[in-house]
Amino acid sequence: MAVLAGIAIWEIHQQERAFRELAYHSGHPSYSDYQSAQSSAAEPIQDDAQNRVLEGVYAEAREDLRRVSRMQPGEARRSAVRALRVRYHPDRYPVSLRSIMSEVSAFINVQTERLL
Numbered sequence: 001m002a003v004l005a006g007i008a009i010w011e012i013h014q015q016e017r018a019f020r021e022l023a024y025h026s027g028h029p030s031y032s033d034y035q036s037a038q039s040s041a042a043e044p045i046q047d048d049a050q051n052r053v054l055e056g057v058y059a060e061a062r063e064d065l066r067r068v069s070r071m072q073p074g075e076a077r078r079s080a081v082r083a084l085r086v087r088y089h090p091d092r093y094p095v096s097l098r099s100i101m102s103e104v105s106a107f108i109n110v111q112t113e114r115l116l
Contacts (some may be wrong), residue, residue, distance in 0.1 A: 058104060061107065065084070068084060068115060077116075081115055081116060085112065098113055
């Protein structure tokens with residue numbers, strides 16, 4: 001999961017860097033022109049990258065939930081549920097991933113309630 005998130009963040013930074021270089025070499029746009037062009041060009045790219053990260057994290061979380069749901073009820077399952085909640089807690093991730101991980105953490109919390 002961390003590798004997938006790191007790749008998506010790297011892609012976003014590379015695309016932003018390419019845009020800044022293009023803006024620089026195309027005649028030094030004013031700050032307002034640059035900002036408006038950056039916001040309109042970067043939003044779809046970021047949304048696409050965030051959606052890919054979110055899909056990957058959800059897939060991994062569902063697999064972890066399947067693994068825990070197959071365990072026998074008891075102390076081992078409770079400790080596995082706690083480990084899942086800690087693993088997907090948003091505070092463990094960089095600020096750029098916290099919105100994604102908050103969504104996944106809420107999903108994990110709802111799904112693990114039925115496992116306890």
